[in-house]
Amino acid sequence: xxxxxxxxxxxxxxxxxxxxxxxxxxxxxxxxxxxxxxxxxxxxxxxxxxxxxxxxxxxxxxxxxxxxxxxxxxxxxxxxxxxxxxxxxxxxxxxxxxxxxxxxxxxxxxxxxxxxxxxxxxxxxxxxxxxxxxxxxxxxxxxxxxxxxxxxxxxxxxxxxxxxxxxxxxxxxxxxxxxxxxxxxxxxxxxxxxxxxxxxxxxxxxxxxxxxxxxxxxxxxxxxxxxxxxxxxxxxxxxxxx
Amino acid sequence: xxxxxxxxxxxxxxxxxxxxxxxxxxxxxxxxxxxxxxxxxxxxxxxxxxxxxxxxxxxxxxxxxxxxxxxxxxxxxxxxxxxxxxxxxxxxxxxxxxxxxxxxxxxxxxxxxxxxxxxxxxxxxxxxxxxxxxxxxxxxxxxxxxxxxxxxxxxxxxxxxxxxxxxxxxxxxxxxxxxxxxxxxxxxxxxxxxxxxxxxxxxxxxxxxxxxxxxxxxxxxxxxxxxxxxxxxxxxxxxxxxxxxxxxxx
Ligand SMILES: Nc1ncnc2c1ncn2[C@@H]1O[C@H](COP(=O)(O)OP(=O)(O)OP(=O)(O)O)[C@@H](O)[C@H]1O
Ligand SMILES: [Mg+2]
Numbered sequence: 001x002x003x004x005x006x007x008x009x010x011x012x013x014x015x016x017x018x019x020x021x022x023x024x025x026x027x028x029x030x031x032x033x034x035x036x037x038x039x040x041x042x043x044x045x046x047x048x049x050x051x052x053x054x055x056x057x058x059x060x061x062x063x064x065x066x067x068x069x070x071x072x073x074x075x076x077x078x079x080x081x082x083x084x085x086x087x088x089x090x091x092x093x094x095x096x097x098x099x100x101x102x103x104x105x106x107x108x109x110x111x112x113x114x115x116x117x118x119x120x121x122x123x124x125x126x127x128x129x130x131x132x133x134x135x136x137x138x139x140x141x142x143x144x145x146x147x148x149x150x151x152x153x154x155x156x157x158x159x160x161x162x163x164x165x166x167x168x169x170x171x172x173x174x175x176x177x178x179x180x181x182x183x184x185x186x187x188x189x190x191x192x193x194x195x196x197x198x199x200x201x202x203x204x205x206x207x208x209x210x211x212x213x214x215x216x217x218x219x220x221x222x223x224x225x226x227x228x229x230x231x232x233x234x235x236x237x238x239x240x241x242x
Numbered sequence: 243x244x245x246x247x248x249x250x251x252x253x254x255x256x257x258x259x260x261x262x263x264x265x266x267x268x269x270x271x272x273x274x275x276x277x278x279x280x281x282x283x284x285x286x287x288x289x290x291x292x293x294x295x296x297x298x299x300x301x302x303x304x305x306x307x308x309x310x311x312x313x314x315x316x317x318x319x320x321x322x323x324x325x326x327x328x329x330x331x332x333x334x335x336x337x338x339x340x341x342x343x344x345x346x347x348x349x350x351x352x353x354x355x356x357x358x359x360x361x362x363x364x365x366x367x368x369x370x371x372x373x374x375x376x377x378x379x380x381x382x383x384x385x386x387x388x389x390x391x392x393x394x395x396x397x398x399x400x401x402x403x404x405x406x407x408x409x410x411x412x413x414x415x416x417x418x419x420x421x422x423x424x425x426x427x428x429x430x431x432x433x434x435x436x437x438x439x440x441x442x443x444x445x446x447x448x449x450x451x452x453x454x455x456x457x458x459x460x461x462x463x464x465x466x467x468x469x470x471x472x473x474x475x476x477x478x479x480x481x482x483x484x485x486x487x488x489x490x491x492x
Contacts, residue, residue: 017312019347023347107333108332111328111330111333112326112327112328112330113330113331113332113333115287115292115326115330116324116326116330116332118291118292119290119291119292119319119322119324120319120320120344120347120348121315121316121319121320121348122347
């Protein structure tokens with residue numbers, strides 16, 4: 001509870017007493033590149049394989065001959081849009097980007113680089129964290145869209161190569177009963193999750209004290225805490241669906 | 243000139259600073275000396291505005307830092323340069339970018355003007371030619387030099403150094419100490435150095451504030467320090483063999 005309050009105060013510091021806009025603009029682009037490139041490979045790998053596995057397992061479970069084959073790709077599509085693309089990718093994102101943010105800021109803290117900023121009269125929290133949050137919230141939805149596409153593609157490849165579904169059935173499945181809303185919902189989730197992951201990881205890094213051991217600890221904590229936050233937020237957002 | 247009055251600070255239930263007052267004059271290398279853990283770094287951090295004291299005030303040429311509004315504090319901060327214990331260079335930036343950083347953030351200079359100023363400062367600390375190196379590629383002594391260049395790049399009036407020679411060999415230590423003193427005299431800065439190094443104190447301590455357990459024990463010049471009455475101070479100064487020899491000879 002106490003740390004929740006501290007987290008809120010920290011968020012307040014990000015927006016009060018900011019630096020000039022031009023400063024953030026430059027940092028924003030740098031962070032976008034870092035965050036994007038940092039997580040691209042792993043997101044691509046994970047989504048393709050998860051899509052493939054989802055398709056094969058759904059096929060394996062649908063043994064009844066009365067259920068048409070296209071249901072397989074329909075299931076893959078819905079699971080991807082609602083959970084796999086935004087939430088599963090969030091866990092990957094937390095592991096990759098969150099831990100990186102916490103250890104970068106944590107290292108700056110213990111080597112007095114944060115103090116150096118403060119002595120110059122720069123709002124260090126805002127300077128270091130705000131561009132990361134903005135870049136995270138900009139890049140993550142793009143990653144989620146990519147992940148969604150790749151997971152469905154992964155399912156297609158595995159399904160067709162594995163001989164469990166024909167290309168026509170697969171395409172028919174992903175087009176039937178399509179709800180636009182699930183895409184919107186998935187993007188909304190992406191915004192919420194990326195905000196939580198980046199801000200929690202930055203918070204953990206910013207309040208690191210001590211040495212290299214503490215930086216490592218902060219980085220682990222950043223991942224676990226942001227994953228928990230993502231899952232809790234996922235639960236509350238799911239309430240909107242019913 | 244910097245004046246501190248009755249600075250007190252408590253962390254939890256541990257009182258670290260017990261009401262310290264002093265005057266640090268312009269154009270002098272002022273030193274805060276004391277054993278490890280006596281609160282020197284905390285005192286320096288309260289002076290530069292990183293750790294607000296519980297009690298007392300800090301005056302920069304008469305301007306009370308902790309009782310100023312945000313804009314006044316910002317303008318005082320612009321006149322402050324600081325060299326940190328571990329140099330605190332930004333490790334994603336090159337040497338030249340590190341020195342240029344305060345100019346980028348705080349000045350309205352044109353690009354050429356900034357580059358000229360950076361070149362000048364790097365040359366002043368003897369680092370021409372290392373502009374494009376990364377902090378991880380240079381030695382501890384060079385990092386201190388970059389730290390000094392970054393601290394003076396804004397034409398600061400006040401220079402603070404926390405343990406400027408920690409982690410350096412005795413020779414390099416003296417070189418860095420002398421560099422700080424020369425710069426102080428050259429630009430008429432008010433310099434405050436925290437150290438527990440006896441050698442630096444004797445070498446460049448034009449004003450010495452000796453602390454023990456969060457209290458001021460003695461202050462004066464490095465000429466007087468050997469004759470100081472305080473027992474703790476005597477013990478500190480004559481902790482090495484060479485100094486004990488010197489004492490018995492004189
Ligand atoms: N943020 C803090 N929270 C709690 N205690 C602190 C904090 N900063 C410093 N202290 C305590 O204040 C005391 C003085 O610390 P300080 O770093 O000023 O010592 P020092 O004189 O600079 O020593 P050294 O020469 O080893 O650097 C120490 O006992 C330290 O534990
Ligand atoms: Mg110290």
